[in-house]
Amino acid sequence: MQPTTAHSARALRSQGALAVLRYAHAHPSATRADASRALGLSSGSATEITSRLKAARLIGEDAPARTGGRGRPSPALTAHPEGPLVCVVDISHEGWRVAAIELGGGVLTESTGRHTGSPDVVAPLAGHVAALQARYGRRLRAVSACVAGTVSGTEVVQASGMGWRDVSLEPLKPDGIPLLVGNDASLAGLAEARRGAGAGSRVVLHLTVEVGVGGILVVDGRPVNGATGAGGEFGHMPFGDPALDCPCGARGCWDLEVDGRAMARALHRPPPRDPRTAAGDVIAAAASDPGARAAVAGAARALGRGMGALANALDPDVVTLSGLAVDLAATAPGALEDGYRTALMRYRRAAPPPVLPSTLGPHGPLTGAADTAFDVLLTDEGLDAWTRG
Incomplete structure (x- = not known):
């Protein structure tokens, strides 16, 4: 029967129970021994805490795999089958x-x-x-x-x-x-900072291109969401042509320089109904079509310049990319690098924040x-x- 008293709730919080629970969530393949080492717990404490979390239907344990070595292998911490x-x-x-x-x-x-x-x-x-x-x-x-x-x-x-x-x-x-x-985009950046390409870095700048640019700055695993939760709207910074109106109501937004709308303008085509699909088509054509290749390079350079500006302002350890930003970087790496490095302050150019593709992708x-x-x-x-x- 599940604990229901205030005493049982206090017991769950004692001796690092919450820390073990958070560790198990962040490291789904971890063993009890992994948690013990990472959290500085003795083997006995880890066993006792895990037992209480199992009794509260918060954590389960898988039987340890046989390794053929000496000693008893530690069981893996898992989600409880009746847990939250x-x-x-x-x-x-x-x-x-x-x-x-x-x-x-x-x-x-x-x-x-x-x-x-x-x-x-x-x-x-x-x-x-x-x-x-x-x-x-x-x-x-x-x-x-x-x-x-x-x-x-x-x-x-x-x-x-x-x-x-x-x-x-x-x-x-x-x-x-x-x-x-x-x-x-902000939530993808949070995941990338904790579990993906930015894992292990303290300050992660994540950028994604779909229809425009989105992203987030993540510091110590926490997203900088702003006062109302709308932080990370990097695409509406005025990094673009001030003569262009953005659907957001502002002018000259970076959004308009990096997606299918920018590529359509470069190719003298009408504004696309679906900028993401249009961008994908131009990127696919870039291998054999010089005009498409130039359009992709222009968008990649604009993405790089904005990345450099944000790196100057926010000082990240690493920049992670997802969505069409990954395709732009793969298709026109020289243009992206040129835009990025020329936008960086001189002292940053010797060791700029590395730019890494997402490892989580659409997930x-x-x-x-x-x-x-x-x-x-x-x-x-x-x-x-x-x-x-």
């Missing part, structure tokens, strides 16, 4: 995903689909969330939504690629559990959204709520 879950709702420009995710990031169930770009998609997505709550009951502890747009609180204030303005995601919130909403936003939800759950308050039943 989060629901992630991922809304991209054309598609959606709804997933139930356990401690450590494992996906238990996932539904996917396409949408037309209308905000009407929120209602059926709320139905998927409600179905997960009906299936998992109190195990479902939070809903975390990631959206390809600018967010403030639980509202999408603008999503140019979908034509959204001031769309509330409150319908996704079931009774009794929190709803968290974040920009997809980044989903992973970041799940981690954001578990950040709320893996706290003293979150454990109190779980143990109260």
Whole structure:
């Protein structure tokens, strides 16, 4: 029977239980011995803490694999089969995903689909969330939504690629559990800093190109989201032509220089309906078409110049790239490097922050959204709520 007293909640927090739980989430393949070494716990303490977390249905342990060596191998820490879950709702420009995710990031169930770009998609997505709550009951502890747009609180204030303005995601919130909403590029950057190409670095600047540029600065594993949650809208910095109007309402945005809209202008084509698809087509043609190659190089150079400006301002250890930014870097590496280095202050050029492609790819936003939800759950308050039943 699950503990329900205040005493049991306090016991969970004692002797590093919360630290072990967070470690198990961040390192899903770790063993009990790994956690013991990383957290400075004795073998006995690690065993005792793990036993209490298992009794509270927070952690499970897999039987250790036989290695043929001496001694008894340490069991791996896993999500408890009856433990807490989060629901992630991922809304991209054309598609959606709804997933139930356990401690450590494992996906238990996932539904996917396409949408037309209308905000009407929120209602059926709320139905998927409600179905997960009906299936998992109190195990479902939070809903975390990631959206390809600018967010403030639980509202999408603008999503140019979908034509959204001031769309509330409150319908996704079931009774009794929190709803968290974040920009997809920012959440991908959080995941990349913690679990991907930026893992192990203290200050990570993440940039992605889809329709424009998004990203986030992550410091000590925490995203710099700003006062209202809209931090990381790097694409709306005035790194572009001030004569060009951006759908955001500003002029000269960097967004307009690095995606399919910039490539279409370079090729004297009309503005594309879908900048991401248009960019992909031009990048694919660059191997054999000199005009396409020049258009890609122009976008890559503009991306590099903005990267250099942000490196000057934010002083990251590393810059990570995802989305079409990876394709730009692979297709026109010389142009990207030229733009990056010429924008850097002189003293930075000898050892500029390295630029690394994403290792999480399209799974980044989903992973970041799940981690954001578990950040709320893996706290003293979150454990109190779980143990109260």
